[in-house]
Amino acid sequence: MVDLSINIAGLQFKNPVATASGTFGNGEEFLDFVSPDRLGGIFVKAVTGENRDGNAYPRMAETPSGMLNSVGLQNKGVDFFCREIYPRIKHFTTNIIVNVSGSTIEEYVEVAEKINELDQIPAIELNISCPNVRQGGMAFGVVPSVSMKVTSEVRKVYKKVLMVKLSPNVTNICDSAQAVVDGGADVITLINTLLGMAIDAERQRPVLATITGGLSGPAIKPVALRMVYQVYKSVSVPIIGLGGIMNATDAIEFILAGASAVQVGTANFIDPTISIKIIDGIKNYMERHKISSVKDFVGALKI
Amino acid sequence: MAVKKLVQDLRVINNKRLNERHFLLELLAPEPLPAMFPGQFAQVRVEDSPDTFLRRPFSIHSANKENNSFQLFIQIKGAGTRSLSRLRQGDKLNVIYPLGNSFSLPTSDDALLIGGGCGIAPLLFLAQFFHRNNIHSTILLGFRTKQDIAGTEEYVKYGNLLLTTDDGSEGEKGLVTGHSIFQKENFGFRYIYCCGPEQMMKTVAHFAAIHQVNCEVSLENMMACGFGVCLCCVTPTDKGNERVCIEGPVFNTKRLKWI
Numbered sequence: 001m002v003d004l005s006i007n008i009a010g011l012q013f014k015n016p017v018a019t020a021s022g023t024f025g026n027g028e029e030f031l032d033f034v035s036p037d038r039l040g041g042i043f044v045k046a047v048t049g050e051n052r053d054g055n056a057y058p059r060m061a062e063t064p065s066g067m068l069n070s071v072g073l074q075n076k077g078v079d080f081f082c083r084e085i086y087p088r089i090k091h092f093t094t095n096i097i098v099n100v101s102g103s104t105i106e107e108y109v110e111v112a113e114k115i116n117e118l119d120q121i122p123a124i125e126l127n128i129s130c131p132n133v134r135q136g137g138m139a140f141g142v143v144p145s146v147s148m149k150v151t152s153e154v155r156k157v158y159k160k161v162l163m164v165k166l167s168p169n170v171t172n173i174c175d176s177a178q179a180v181v182d183g184g185a186d187v188i189t190l191i192n193t194l195l196g197m198a199i200d201a202e203r204q205r206p207v208l209a210t211i212t213g214g215l216s217g218p219a220i221k222p223v224a225l226r227m228v229y230q231v232y233k234s235v236s237v238p239i240i241g242l243g244g245i246m247n248a249t250d251a252i253e254f255i256l257a258g259a260s261a262v263q264v265g266t267a268n269f270i271d272p273t274i275s276i277k278i279i280d281g282i283k284n285y286m287e288r289h290k291i292s293s294v295k296d297f298v299g300a301l302k303i
Numbered sequence: 304m305a306v307k308k309l310v311q312d313l314r315v316i317n318n319k320r321l322n323e324r325h326f327l328l329e330l331l332a333p334e335p336l337p338a339m340f341p342g343q344f345a346q347v348r349v350e351d352s353p354d355t356f357l358r359r360p361f362s363i364h365s366a367n368k369e370n371n372s373f374q375l376f377i378q379i380k381g382a383g384t385r386s387l388s389r390l391r392q393g394d395k396l397n398v399i400y401p402l403g404n405s406f407s408l409p410t411s412d413d414a415l416l417i418g419g420g421c422g423i424a425p426l427l428f429l430a431q432f433f434h435r436n437n438i439h440s441t442i443l444l445g446f447r448t449k450q451d452i453a454g455t456e457e458y459v460k461y462g463n464l465l466l467t468t469d470d471g472s473e474g475e476k477g478l479v480t481g482h483s484i485f486q487k488e489n490f491g492f493r494y495i496y497c498c499g500p501e502q503m504m505k506t507v508a509h510f511a512a513i514h515q516v517n518c519e520v521s522l523e524n525m526m527a528c529g530f531g532v533c534l535c536c537v538t539p540t541d542k543g544n545e546r547v548c549i550e551g552p553v554f555n556t557k558r559l560k561w562i
Contacts, residue, residue, distance in 0.1 A: 022533070022534075023532060023533070025531065029531050029532050030532070032307045032308040032309075033308070033310060045532075045534075053543055053544050054537070054544060057536075057537055058525055059535040059536075059537065060526075060527050060535035062356055062527075065353040066356060067356065067357060069527070069533070069535060071534045074537070074544060217356060218353075266527075268528070268532070269357065269358075269532075269533055270348065270356070270357065271310070271348075271397075272310055272528075
């Protein structure tokens with residue numbers, strides 16, 4: 001009998017599979033396909049201070065084994081989330097983790113403070129890949145000192161489990177990781193999307209309205225795995241890994257590399273039931289390898 | 304739309320090549336079909352290549368409740384549609400359906416249906432639906448040339464068929480939007496349903512606005528998921544950015560930022 005549960009920074013996950021922000025809505029959108037109660041967690045769509053309409057269309061491009069997106073954090077703002085969405089999803093018996101995004105440190109703090117008041121939300125995931133308008137649009141996550149600053153300002157107002165989602169578009173992911181740990185992060189989630197571009201040769205134009213966008217899908221898995229492996233060796237906080245996970249084997253690779261849990265993202269678009277298949281596949285793997293508990297194979301990569 | 308979305312493996316019961324660019328796939332569901340309405344679409348998985356990572360969306364072309372089957376009318380455009388054109392009877396296809404909203408019933412007893420390119424796909428289902436509801440359809444379809452005409456034999460069973468070809472090899476010469484029906488002194492239709500290239504739909508929408516005719520179009524925005532979560536397929540409307548896969552693909556043209 002295997003035990004799929006794992007405790008991450010004091011938060012109990014019934015299994016190590018969660019769904020990634022921006023790929024699973026608020027959970028309600030998937031009710032025809034997946035019962036949210038079966039998941040270890042749901043990272044809900046990014047919430048910002050005010051309503052955001054998002055970027056102009058086209059917002060996506062298909063790429064080999066992946067896709068680019070530049071949605072632009074379309075959401076109705078934190079007040080709408082607290083008032084309208086939260087009451088409808090708070091009864092799900094899974095960890096509902098709110099992805100917090102912003103353009104200024106003040107905005108991150110405002111959102112975190114309001115989410116802190118919601119009883120059934122045990123954690124937030126700070127999305128530091130957002131462009132910092134005060135620093136010419138460069139992402140918060142690109143400069144370690146800025147990453148540390150935004151984390152520590154949020155830490156002052158957010159009393160529960162603070163997860164920080166790292167951007168891979170950096171020179172040294174371990175410096176990023178250390179910076180957010182220094183800022184008070186309880187958990188690190190990585191990776192966010194890789195910055196990429198697509199061109200329509202016939203029209204001689206970029207495919208995306210914003211020219212560049214975030215690459216996700218199987219194409220980025222080797223980068224994500226490498227970064228999880230490196231960060232696992234360099235910091236001591238637990239890690240949740242994501243980036244191109246399409247099946248249970250992929251998820252297991254992330255766990256072996258050092259992730260205590262995984263997030264499934266883009267794969268949900270291809271097969272909306274994939275998260276459940278991954279949970280079942282991990283269980284099957286543990287039975288075959290006689291692993292009784294998930295924590296027994298976190299970081300168990302044999303070097 | 305309270306009908307549950309399904310993810311199912313369907314069997315190909317027929318792949319009929321209509322001409323060089325078009326084919327008709329008939330798919331058999333493993334269970335009784337859910338309620339499906341004209342305008343709705345299916346997200347089809349094409350599994351053989353890294354270049355067909357995302358599903359491809361196709362309008363429901365027709366549905367047969369007695370057989371538990373439905374048809375997709377497909378135009379070959381790229382790697383995904385080329386792969387689907389090679390499917391054989393008995394092959395399995397994974398599909399998410401039914402998706403999106405649907406065209407609304409007119410309050411008049413007749414309607415004008417306009418289609419161009421692969422936009423003609425949902426219009427057969429619509430014409431069949433109107434026929435069952437005693438609404439008479441005039442169906443105006445545009446093709447590039449006579450050899451490109453595909454699937455029109457079915458339409459004549461459900462309404463009055465009019466054709467245009469760019470080169471005049473069949474029907475009236477020119478674009479669909481240039482058909483003589485639009486020049487009539489008294490354009491009698493109160494309801495237009497249109498699907499095809501964006502420029503064609505915009506021209507029709509403009510005409511409809513001037514003549515105060517109700518007009519619904521079906522949009523074809525690029526989508527990753529097809530069921531409302533990726534937020535890639537949005538179109539600007541009078542209520543902000545709306546998802547073509549959930550609040551669409553059918554929109555009343557008054558609501559779009561076109562006119």
